[in-house]
Amino acid sequence: MTDDTNCIEVVTLTPLAQRFSYRCRTPLPEPGCRVHVPFGRGERIAIVTGSSPCPEGVQIKDVRTVLDQQPLLPKALQALLEFGSNYYHYPLGGAWATALPARLCQGEPLPTPKPELWKLRSDATLPQSGWGLRQSELLQRLRRGNLRMTELGSGDRQRIRQFLAAGWIEAARESPRLHETPLTLRPEQQQAVAAIRAACGFQPFLLDGVTSSGKTEVYLQSMEPLLLAGKQVLLLVPEIALIGQTYERCVQRFGATAVAVYHSGQGDAERLRVWERARSGSLSILLGTRSALFVPLARPGLLIVDEEHDPSYKQQSGWLYSARDLGLRRAQLEELPIVLASATPALESLYNRQCGRYADLRLRERASAQNIPQIEILPLRKKRLLGGLDPSLLSACAETLASGQQALFFLNRRGYAPALLCHDCGHVPHCRRCSAPLTWHRRQARLRCHHCGWEAPVPQRCPSCGGDGMNGIGMGTEGLEQFLQERFPNIPILRVDRDEVHTPRQLAERLQAIRSTRPAILLGTQMLSKGHHFPDVTLVGIVDVDQGLYSADFRAGERLAQTVIQVAGRSGRGDAPGRVLLQSHLPEHPLLLALQSGDYGTAAAQLLRERQQAGLPPLRALALLQAEAQRVEPVYAFLHAAQEYFQGSLDCSGPVPALLERRAGFHRAYLWLESTSRPLLQQVLGASMPQIPSLPGARRVRWSLDVDPQNF
Known part of the structure; x- marks a missing residue:
């Protein structure tokens, strides 16, 4: 018979759903503390979740070490992880591993906070004599106010340690204070x-x-x-x-x-x-x-x-x-x-x-004196384009630069061209591992997959017919940059995308260059579209949005509207008025017309009505059961089995192929699980998820559940 008063329940810092019991020979650690436990043939760091009766007739292993005397997280954050684990149907140990710094997950001790500020103790009894010159100077500084460690020389640091040992000083916490006068609010x-x-x-x-x-x-x-x-x-x-x-x-x-x-x-x-x-x-x-x-x-x-x-x-x-x-x-x-x-x-x-x-x-009002700029739609049908740009957009850019201002071109597509095309036979090189064409990066002379990272050299001749008519189709930021350099040879072009900017430091340097360079052309992807304040930008050119108007992703319209308004918002933030030109082959599209005024609310209301009519989130609750495997048959066999399992409990749609059907060598498909009631969806998923691993084909695929999915 085991002593259940000395048993604790833990989760390992891994995506394992099970909880495990261990005997603790020391006082029971509180929930939220780490323990070092034997696990299989090795050892693991685990999080205590509570105490539980030890199972009878089962040999319970002992905890090796209790690593924390106090919980790492307060009760509210422990409850948050428990809630998040249940809501997204993901193991609690994996949630803890996500929430904690990596070094704590590896079992390292909590760092001892190093005081950065010292003050004289109010109850300190200081000797009346026996002070050295340097000690007296340091004491006078402490009497005038708190001292920061960064303000002390090496000798003073040693004297601080002496003062601390004598009980004359203590660590202080600096209260924030205003370093500048707040702006006047509207x-x-x-x-x-x-x-x-x-x-x-x-x-x-x-x-x-x-x-x-x-x-x-x-x-x-x-x-x-x-x-x-x-x-x-x-x-x-x-x-x-x-x-x-x-x-x-x-x-x-x-x-x-x-x-x-x-x-x-x-x-x-x-x-x-x-x-x-x-x-x-x-x-x-x-x-x-x-x-x-x-x-x-x-x-x-x-x-x-x-x-x-x-x-x-x-x-x-x-x-x-x-x-x-x-x-x-x-x-x-x-x-x-x-x-x-x-x-x-x-x-x-x-x-x-x-x-x-x-x-x-x-x-509703801008902080600057300028109003939100209207969005002018430039119809592209039957027009002769120059480098993929409407001539009127190029003229507007020339006028902007001549006035000493900045023009921003937004194109959410990296590389020189989205694909290569053989003019002789129509062959387009595709990624070997994904169902997507390879993007041409001309500067590096490489074809690169933007989904899995696979790349290859640019072929000199067509791999299919041997012809020499390989040409880029479409345009990415690298190709647009080259055209603009040829068109405006004396103007700096500052490109911001993931091919040009790899680290936060590089981004900070590029943003500083943008702030200090006039006139200039700014060119970029989503990295430039939101949050940045460019007071010298008075023209924004949105090069291509048509691909987002008829996407199979039901969120595509919302994403497009947000992107257009965010990009347009980079214009006219300073003293000069802004202008926004948007190119499209579909100028009569209702969503673009709704966005013309620059008012997101009108377009959002229209999109919300469409969601309501179609029975899509946020009016319904949605989860996706996703599966992938290197062969396509196991994917659909598993999802069909899941469909039969959920049928009658939830509205099921599919299985349907993912928008990118093959990625990194894996075939991918989804099963949509929907309900008009979020509590019902959660109730069914909570009861069903433990059974999913035993469905036919579950061991032959990688599967996951995405509750409230955002990307497809």
């Missing part, structure tokens, strides 16, 4: 700030503000009283590329010591250091991407999700969670106000506002 900004400051407990706000309407200033003034009262703020942005200028604004307002950054581009040691600073309360503003959602805060006061519509908030591998949606749950668990902000809110957020779930905050 009336609608004042209303937004007042509403956020007055919020008590959990309150979701949708801050729907046009581009350049001063949303960041609303953030800063909303968080100001919280920071001065010792609270902390978590501010999420969708991409590393958008951290830079938000970080600069926060530092200018509250000082460098108040702000820290957390994202996947940092080294493991730096991420752990920032994580511990946030957990201990020694920073005031944590600015980060998706993973920063799970960083514990000692005194949380406010959550902000910037560019809340961005699909980058949805994880695309492993635990397929949405940081925006789990951010709402975190705010609820910690009883905090949360601000979801965007110039182009997601249809889900607009629907929640319509249903009264989100408080409505709107900013």
Whole structure:
């Protein structure tokens, strides 16, 4: 008979669904602590989830080591991981592994916070004599105010240690203070700030503000009283590329010591250091991407999700969670106000506002004196194009450059040309591993797959017929850059895409070059479309949007509308008025006509009505059961078995091939699982997921479940 009072239940930091029991010979660690346990023939780091009776008649292994005396995460964040594991039907141990810094997952101890600020203790009894000259000088400095470690020489650091050992000083926490005078708010900004400051407990706000309407200033003034009262703020942005200028604004307002950054581009040691600073309360503003959602805060006061519509908030591998949606749950668990902000809110957020779930905050005026520019549609049918551009767009560009301003060309396609085509036989080289043509990168003389990364040299002759008529079809950013260089030889062209910019540092350098170069042509993909402030851009040319008008992805129209409005919003942010020209072979398309005024709300309302008529999210709850294998037959055999299993419980559609049917050598297909009731969908999935691995064919495929999918 085992002693069940000394048994704990754990999950390993892996995507294993099972929980395991171990005997603990020491006092039971609390849930949220790490333990080192034997596992199979090896050892694992595991997270304690609770205590449980030890199974009778089963030999229970002992815990090797208890690694933490206190839980790593507060109860609210532990509950968040439990909720996220259940909602997205992903093992809890895998969720913990996603949430914790890598070094903690490897069993390393928590770092000991190093005090950065020292102060004299109010109860310190200082000797009246016996002071050396340097000690006296250091004492006088401490009497004048707190001392920062960075202000001390090596000798002073040794004296600080002596003072600490004597009990004369203690670590101090620097309260944030204003380093610059806040900007004067317009009336609608004042209303937004007042509403956020007055919020008590959990309150979701949708801050729907046009581009350049001063949303960041609303953030800063909303968080100001919280920071001065010792609270902390978590501010999420969708991409590393958008951290830079938000970080600069926060530092200018509250000082460098108040702000820290957390994202996947940092080294493991730096991420752990920032994580511990946030957990201990020694920073005031944590600015980060998706993973920063799970960083514990000692005194949380406010959550902000910037560019809340961005699909980058949805994880695309492993635990397929949405940081925006789990951010709402975190705010609820910690009883905090949360601000979801965007110039182009997601249809889900607009629907929640319509249903009264989100408080409505709107900013309709720009911070600059200029109005939102109208979007002029340039019909391309039957026109003779120059380098893929309408002559009137080139004329507008020449006028802009002549006035000393900047022109921005947006083309969401990298490379020199999207594909190569043999003029003799029509052959198009495709990726060997994906059902997609290879993109021609002329500068590197390579054909590259933008889906799996496979590449090959550009053939001198057609691999099919041996002819020498291989030509590029279509145009990417590299090809457009070459044409613009030939057209405007004396004008700097600053290209921003993933082929040109690989690191945050390179991006920062390129953005600095944009700010300091006039006149200039800016050319880029999505990396240029949102969040950036370019006051000298007065012309935006949107080169190609037609591919998004008839996509099989039901979210394509929403993504296109958001992209057009965001790109258009880069124009006219300074003193000079802006102009936006959009090229299309489909100028009469209803969505483009709805976007002409530059008002996203009109187009979004139209798209929401279409979703309602078609019975699509956000009006219905959706999950995708995804499967892939190197042979196509097992994929469909498994999904047909799943369809039979779910039939009668949920509305099933498919199996259907993925939009990119073959990727990296794997055939891919989906089964759509839908319901008018989200609780019903969750109930059926919760009861069914343990059975999926035993369905026919499940062992012959890689499968996953995506709840509330964002990409297809």
